Amino acid sequence: xxxxxxxxxxxxxxxxxxxxxxxxxxxxxxxxxxxxxxxxxxxxxxxxxxxxxxxxxxxxxxxxxxxxxxxxxxxxxxxxxxxxxxxxxxxxxxxxxxxxxxxxxxxxxxxxxxxxxxxxxxxxxxxxxxxxxxxxxxxxxxxxxxxxxxxxxxxxxxxxxxxxxxxxxxxxxxxxxxxxxxxxxxxxxxxxxxxxxxxxxxxxxxxxxxxxxxxxxxxxxxxxxxxxxxxxxxxxxxxxxxxxxxxxxxxxxxxxxxxxxxxxxxxxxxxxxxxxxxxxxxxxxxxxxxxxxxxxxxxxxxxxxxxxxxxxxxxxxxxxxxxxxxxxxxxxxxxxxxxxxxxxxxxxxxxxxxxxxxxxxxxxxxxxxxxxxxxxxxxxxxxxxxxxxxxxxxxxxxxxxxxxxxxxxxxxxxxxxxxxxxxxxxxxxxxxxxxxxxxxxxxxxxxxxxxxxxxxxxxxxxxxxxxxxxxxxxxxxxxxxxxxxxxxxxxxxxxxxxxxxxxxxxxxxxxxxxxxxxxxxxxxxxxxxxxxxxxxxxxxxxxxxxxxxxxxxxxxxxxxxxxxxxxxxxxxxxxxxxxxxxxxxxxxxxxxxxxxxxxxxxxxxxxxxxxxxxxxxxxxxxxxxxxxxxxxxxxxxxxxxxxxx
Ligand code: ATP
Ligand code: MG
Numbered sequence: 001x002x003x004x005x006x007x008x009x010x011x012x013x014x015x016x017x018x019x020x021x022x023x024x025x026x027x028x029x030x031x032x033x034x035x036x037x038x039x040x041x042x043x044x045x046x047x048x049x050x051x052x053x054x055x056x057x058x059x060x061x062x063x064x065x066x067x068x069x070x071x072x073x074x075x076x077x078x079x080x081x082x083x084x085x086x087x088x089x090x091x092x093x094x095x096x097x098x099x100x101x102x103x104x105x106x107x108x109x110x111x112x113x114x115x116x117x118x119x120x121x122x123x124x125x126x127x128x129x130x131x132x133x134x135x136x137x138x139x140x141x142x143x144x145x146x147x148x149x150x151x152x153x154x155x156x157x158x159x160x161x162x163x164x165x166x167x168x169x170x171x172x173x174x175x176x177x178x179x180x181x182x183x184x185x186x187x188x189x190x191x192x193x194x195x196x197x198x199x200x201x202x203x204x205x206x207x208x209x210x211x212x213x214x215x216x217x218x219x220x221x222x223x224x225x226x227x228x229x230x231x232x233x234x235x236x237x238x239x240x241x242x243x244x245x246x247x248x249x250x251x252x253x254x255x256x257x258x259x260x261x262x263x264x265x266x267x268x269x270x271x272x273x274x275x276x277x278x279x280x281x282x283x284x285x286x287x288x289x290x291x292x293x294x295x296x297x298x299x300x301x302x303x304x305x306x307x308x309x310x311x312x313x314x315x316x317x318x319x320x321x322x323x324x325x326x327x328x329x330x331x332x333x334x335x336x337x338x339x340x341x342x343x344x345x346x347x348x349x350x351x352x353x354x355x356x357x358x359x360x361x362x363x364x365x366x367x368x369x370x371x372x373x374x375x376x377x378x379x380x381x382x383x384x385x386x387x388x389x390x391x392x393x394x395x396x397x398x399x400x401x402x403x404x405x406x407x408x409x410x411x412x413x414x415x416x417x418x419x420x421x422x423x424x425x426x427x428x429x430x431x432x433x434x435x436x437x438x439x440x441x442x443x444x445x446x447x448x449x450x451x452x453x454x455x456x457x458x459x460x461x462x463x464x465x466x467x468x469x470x471x472x473x474x475x476x477x478x479x480x481x482x483x484x485x486x487x488x489x490x491x492x493x494x495x496x497x498x499x500x501x502x503x504x505x506x507x508x509x510x511x512x513x514x515x516x517x518x519x520x521x522x523x524x525x526x527x528x529x530x531x532x533x534x535x536x537x538x539x540x541x542x543x544x545x546x547x548x549x550x551x552x553x554x555x556x557x558x559x560x561x562x563x564x565x566x567x568x569x570x571x572x573x574x575x576x577x578x579x580x581x582x583x584x585x586x587x588x589x590x591x592x593x594x595x596x597x598x599x600x601x602x603x604x605x606x607x608x609x610x611x612x613x614x615x616x617x618x619x620x621x622x623x624x625x626x627x628x629x630x631x632x633x634x635x636x637x638x639x640x641x642x643x644x645x
Contacts, residue, residue: 014425016290023425024460030438039575042279046082048072057447057465059490063481066252067467074246075278076152079317083108091322095141098188098328106141113242120240125212127180128210129154132250138187139327142216143303146182155201158257161304162187163602166202171205174255176474177268184216185223190332197223214292244597251275257474259308259410262627269474270412277415284416285315289349290423298324299351305603306412330356333414335363339371351380355604359394362539379405379425385508387530391430407616409433409508417469419506430503442616444500449488459512460498461491467545497524514608516545516553516580521586531582537565542598545624546615554590556615567594597633614641
């Protein structure tokens, strides 16, 4: 496996807020004196009433997590109003449409006015502090206005990714009892229309309980409007003012609910609160991306995922940043789109997911090389382990060997980044998320929960709280306790497997459920996948365990080949030999199934639990597939598997 080390570039060490010595000192202090450390960094946001208490958290018993608990603040105030004095005319959001000819820039003053209007529209419809509002939107500025409008008046938003079906949407509306929905007529992705309003109608027919639907006109496509329940946003906005006061929110008042992406089971309604979340999102955004005034920052996530919440919207705007919001997809109109957008808007920092990197890598270097990317300074990755092969390609081809990559490990539950390099401080090892952020105490434990020291593999826990941590599962605190604090009592269990190397670097090896035990050797599926992807003919691979008479578990690999490569018996043997040579005989796949597509969640993560079932021939029991991007992929895999038998 690749163990290359990339030093911190000299220019970065000079420019960055944090160099290595500073990282060590700040990290140590954050662990030795969390109250002092966070009291100081809690000042990075504006408090209407300053807090006097900092940390009050308990991972035992009923599990109670409170930060800055007597402070009063407002997230929208921090993301907008406090910047108006100096930044009214600075661009807050650059919006790039699905069609390359469409883009616009929204200043902080314009953002203020739009958010106030949206907030007033909600108030006129009796939305009050604590009420839940479901947002089901394409990636257009109105999605940001909607989220910030909720924050402004103290309503709790639940953003549901625009790619979800009416059933999934209905489930989420019911779970948090939203009475109000904000949507658009249609979405536009990769030139294709998504019938958002029609989906909302179908969802409400199922869920009931919705009094108001606010509809933004995006495409102008025909939709049905219920004369009592539904209103056009542009008509409603005409009759309200651009002034709306910010509600006084306690630090522990809920800010949003967000359902996890569902790669391991039924999505959980993750609840985040106000003060600690914003402190953590803005602080991680500043230091991890080394954000300086004037930087153009682009995170390609959808606002339907936590990455969109913390690192398109809340973190950057709290820092007075210019954040780019992209409506489209990486391969439309061509595979050069990302890089063309970078050139068009002179993007300095680019943050995306391994699934996108692998897909673009498959299309070759040419679509990248024909663009300049001279403005790029820093690259980021999030969502899955990034295999070293993809890391190196991202570094070499996209970043022209000069941009550090921050491989950021975190979860919906963590609110912000927990394990990550800092670009001016951390030597990079491709495939490793490297070291903990300030205030984060990772621990690797064995199956019994015994802490393991030094260079080891095991289960990743976090032993103490940080301000951005989720506070509960909405409406089901018991599930919160059961899911995260029962496996290893007194610790937050992440569900991820992890290796720590001799330099103290952390390597996420995949979900613990995905760790396989072959003849007594435990290994992460990510390791075998990385090795397979290293082969020039392989584009993507997913590895699962299956029952094996002799070894206990055997290795079953699903392999997607590069464009134009045909599957063959010979190639199968070549791949087995390749892994055997790269990692060792123990990791050689027992079975390889060539598959043109892999089942992925709508956020692009491979759903290994489904692949496990198929490998076990347990076709009738595939579990919750409602969060799959393309259910047809599963039928193909099953048919293929059955034909082979
Ligand atoms: P669910 O919890 O419903 O199964 P999910 O875990 O996919 O869904 P998210 O919160 O979106 O939902 O994803 C967090 C998970 O993504 C982490 O637990 C980890 O497995 C993976 N992950 C995120 N970033 C990284 C990274 N940089 N390296 C390795 N894994 C990562
Ligand atoms: Mg998860």
